[in-house]
Amino acid sequence: MKISPNPSWFYNEFRQVGTDFTDPTVVATYDRNQHSSTVEAEQALVEQLGITAGNTVIDLGCGTGTFAIQAALTGARVHAVDVSQPMLAYARQKAAAAGLSDRIQFHHQGFLSYNHNATPADFIVTQAALHHLPDFWKMVALLRIAAMLRPDGVFYLWDTVFSFPPSEFQAHIQTWMARAAKPMGGGWTVTDFETHVRDEYTTFGWILERMLEETGFVIETVERASSVITAYTCRKKCSS
Numbered sequence: 468m469k470i471s472p473n474p475s476w477f478y479n480e481f482r483q484v485g486t487d488f489t490d491p492t493v494v495a496t497y498d499r500n501q502h503s504s505t506v507e508a509e510q511a512l513v514e515q516l517g518i519t520a521g522n523t524v525i526d527l528g529c530g531t532g533t534f535a536i537q538a539a540l541t542g543a544r545v546h547a548v549d550v551s552q553p554m555l556a557y558a559r560q561k562a563a564a565a566g567l568s569d570r571i572q573f574h575h576q577g578f579l580s581y582n583h584n585a586t587p588a589d590f591i592v593t594q595a596a597l598h599h600l601p602d603f604w605k606m607v608a609l610l611r612i613a614a615m616l617r618p619d620g621v622f623y624l625w626d627t628v629f630s631f632p633p634s635e636f637q638a639h640i641q642t643w644m645a646r647a648a649k650p651m652g653g654g655w656t657v658t659d660f661e662t663h664v665r666d667e668y669t670t671f672g673w674i675l676e677r678m679l680e681e682t683g684f685v686i687e688t689v690e691r692a693s694s695v696i697t698a699y700t701c702r703k704k705c706s707s
C-alpha cells in the first residue's frame with residue numbers, strides 16, 4: 468500500500484515516544500535488558516516459523532538485529548527495518564561480526580515508511596515494536612504489512628498486549644511491574660516500565676485482534692505469555 472506523497476496529517480514515526488531508542492546508552496545496554504530477544508529465543512522462533520534458505524523475511528523494528536541475524540543464518544534474504552539509526556548501526560556491526568553483511572539489508576525506515584521493493588515477503592516479523600504506534604496508525608501499519616506479504620504469507624507479532632479485564636487495569640499493571648522490573652543495571656527498571664505504560668501505546672488484545680482481522684489476516688495461533696504479553700501468528704488471507 469502506498470500513500471504518496473505523505474499528507475501533512477501523516478504520523479511522524481521517527482519521533483521517539485517513551486524509551487528513546489536513539490540514545491546510545493539505551494542501545495548499548497539493550498541486549499542485556501531485553502530478555503525476550505536472546506539468540507536462543509530468536510533461533511527457536513526461526514525454527515517455529517519454518518524460515519528456510521531462499522525465503523524473504525522482513526523484520527520491522529529490528530532493534531539490535533538478533534532475530535534478523537538468526538533468520539539470515541538459514542540462508543533467507545532478510546530486510547531489517549528500524550527508525551533508530553543507532554540501533555541499525557549496532558545491528559549492522561553484529562551482522563558483520565557474524566559474516567552476514569551480504570544477507571541482511573538494513574533500512575532506516577519504519578512501519579509507516581518502509582517501501583518493500585523486492586520479492587513479496589514470505590514472513591514478516593515484528594517484536595516489541597508495534598506498540599510505539601497509536602492504534603489508528605497500528606491499523607495503517609497492518610495494512611502496509613499485508614501489502615508486503617505474499618498471499619498465504621506469515622505475519623508474526625509479539626508485543627505487549629493487554630488481555631486483562633479493563634476494570635482490573637491497576638492491579639495488572641502493578642503486578643507486571645513488580646514481577647518484571649529489575650534493579651538498575653540488571654534489566655528494565657520500574658522507571659522504564661512506568662515510561663512504557665504512560666507514554667507508549669500498548670493496546671488491548673480484543674482491539675488488536677479485530678484490527679488484524681480487518682486488515683487482511685487470519686489469526687492462526689495466539690500465545691498469551693501473561694496478561695501483558697501476547698504473540699500472534701497470522702496468515703495473510705489469499706484475497707487481500
Ligand SMILES: C[S@@+](CC[C@H](N)C(=O)[O-])C[C@H]1O[C@@H](n2cnc3c(N)ncnc32)[C@H](O)[C@@H]1O
Nearest residue numbers: 480488504528530550551577578594595596599
Ligand atoms: C523494544 S525495541 C524491539 C527490538 C527487537 N525487535 C526486539 O525484539 O528486541 C523497539 C524497536 O522498535 C523501533 N521502532 C519504534 N518505532 C518504530 C517504527 N514506527 N517503525 C519501525 N521501528 C520502530 C525502535 O527504534 C526499537 O529499535
